Amino acid sequence: MSKDLSMKNMKITDSVTLAITAKAKKMRADGIDVVSFGAGEPDFNTPKHIRDAAIAAIEKGSNGYTASSGMPELRQAICDKLKEDNQLDYKPENIVVSNGAKHSLHNVLMAICNPGDEVIVPVPYWVSYPELVKLADAVPVLVETPEENGFKYDGVSLEKAITSKTKAIILNSPNNPTGTVYTENELKTIADIAVKHDIYVISDEIYEKLTYDGRHVSIASFGKEIKDLTIVVNGMSKAYAMTGWRIGYTASTKEIANIMTNVQSHATSNPNTVAQYASIEALKGDQEPINEMVKAFIERRNYMVDKINSIEGISCRKPEGAFYVMVNISKTIGKTFRGKTIHSSMDFAEYLLDSVKVAVIPGSGFGTDNYVRLSYATSLDNIKEGLNRIEAALK
Numbered sequence: 001m002s003k004d005l006s007m008k009n010m011k012i013t014d015s016v017t018l019a020i021t022a023k024a025k026k027m028r029a030d031g032i033d034v035v036s037f038g039a040g041e042p043d044f045n046t047p048k049h050i051r052d053a054a055i056a057a058i059e060k061g062s063n064g065y066t067a068s069s070g071m072p073e074l075r076q077a078i079c080d081k082l083k084e085d086n087q088l089d090y091k092p093e094n095i096v097v098s099n100g101a102k103h104s105l106h107n108v109l110m111a112i113c114n115p116g117d118e119v120i121v122p123v124p125y126w127v128s129y130p131e132l133v134k135l136a137d138a139v140p141v142l143v144e145t146p147e148e149n150g151f152k153y154d155g156v157s158l159e160k161a162i163t164s165k166t167k168a169i170i171l172n173s174p175n176n177p178t179g180t181v182y183t184e185n186e187l188k189t190i191a192d193i194a195v196k197h198d199i200y201v202i203s204d205e206i207y208e209k210l211t212y213d214g215r216h217v218s219i220a221s222f223g224k225e226i227k228d229l230t231i232v233v234n235g236m237s238k239a240y241a242m243t244g245w246r247i248g249y250t251a252s253t254k255e256i257a258n259i260m261t262n263v264q265s266h267a268t269s270n271p272n273t274v275a276q277y278a279s280i281e282a283l284k285g286d287q288e289p290i291n292e293m294v295k296a297f298i299e300r301r302n303y304m305v306d307k308i309n310s311i312e313g314i315s316c317r318k319p320e321g322a323f324y325v326m327v328n329i330s331k332t333i334g335k336t337f338r339g340k341t342i343h344s345s346m347d348f349a350e351y352l353l354d355s356v357k358v359a360v361i362p363g364s365g366f367g368t369d370n371y372v373r374l375s376y377a378t379s380l381d382n383i384k385e386g387l388n389r390i391e392a393a394l395k
Contacts (some may be wrong), residue, residue, distance in 0.1 A: 179319020
């Protein structure tokens with residue numbers, strides 16, 4: 001009876017990485033010693049003062065509905081954060097708090113897209129970008145951002161991708177899966193193109209606080225024209241180790257914010273109330289836990305990059321942010337290891353999991369098949385053990 005179901009939503013694909021992830025979890029459940037590099041979340045507990053704020057809210061009984069777009073106090077705290085960190089002036093009416101940054105991205109696309117609109121997506125892309133675009137009845141236009149260009153858009157490729165149907169450019173800095181961080185000059189080039197063609201920029205800045213080299217700059221900070229065209233997307237999950245708390249937010253023009261609020265009011269109502277109280281404390285309270293987390297990530301990143309580049313057959317560039325490394329496996333394609341011939345990133349991932357019990361994410365899930373993604377959101381001991389196993393598997 002599938003012909004009677006939603007044709008649009010039946011075209012939404014699941015992640016090609018699910019099979020690897022599910023297999024690794026089952027192996028672990030069966031007592032097998034699997035080292036996983038798949039984590040897309042910090043391996044730190046949510047800082048205690050944030051947890052305490054949530055508990056206090058529960059004990060106080062502050063658990064009822066809030067405004068659909070989030071508590072006024074939280075939206076003001078977000079405005080204060082954007083002013084202090086990003087030199088961006090917004091009012092609470094410009095802020096919409098949602099159930100995680102992914103939900104925020106969905107709201108953005110639902111608010112700005114009409115059927116047939118085109119949205120430019122960088123390749124490699126975060127797995128949900130193309131599917132979120134499709135859910136909004138728009139068309140993802142994939143633009144290659146090659147490794148030799150630092151996995152970044154350039155002005156020429158962006159201009160070539162723009163048509164009369166282009167509605168928005170998705171920008172993710174620091175980037176998942178590549179760890180790329182755009183410089184101020186590179187962002188200005190993108191901003192100039194967006195203003196020239198009157199195109200929205202969906203600026204996904206969820207990894208903002210996890211910037212190690214250079215500094216994070218928001219594209220919306222270059223003046224009124226680009227600010228009015230930019231929808232800033234951020235959230236609590238990565239910076240504050242609050243992935244499961246599900247709080248994301250957007251900053252945009254009031255017109256766009258109103259549409260997103262209306263969409264959200266019917267789809268989910270308000271985001272989790274207790275998590276909103278915790279988020280106020282996260283934004284206004286002690287920021288030192290972020291610094292401690294960043295120090296750990298830098299140490300892990302440096303070890304991982306050096307080790308990968310010492311292993312014959314694979315290589316990587318040094319990421320400037322987030323907690324991922326895109327490993328180039330092109331030299332292994334067509335080769336046979338222990339009877340397993342590598343034809344794709346999925347073959348490579350399956351070979352590592354089967355032969356040395358290491359889980360990595362195939363690049364095909366990010367639109368590029370000559371890579372696998374490794375996360376360093378795991379302990380240094382795990383990183384050392386896992387990379388030693390990979391080295392042994394490729395000998």
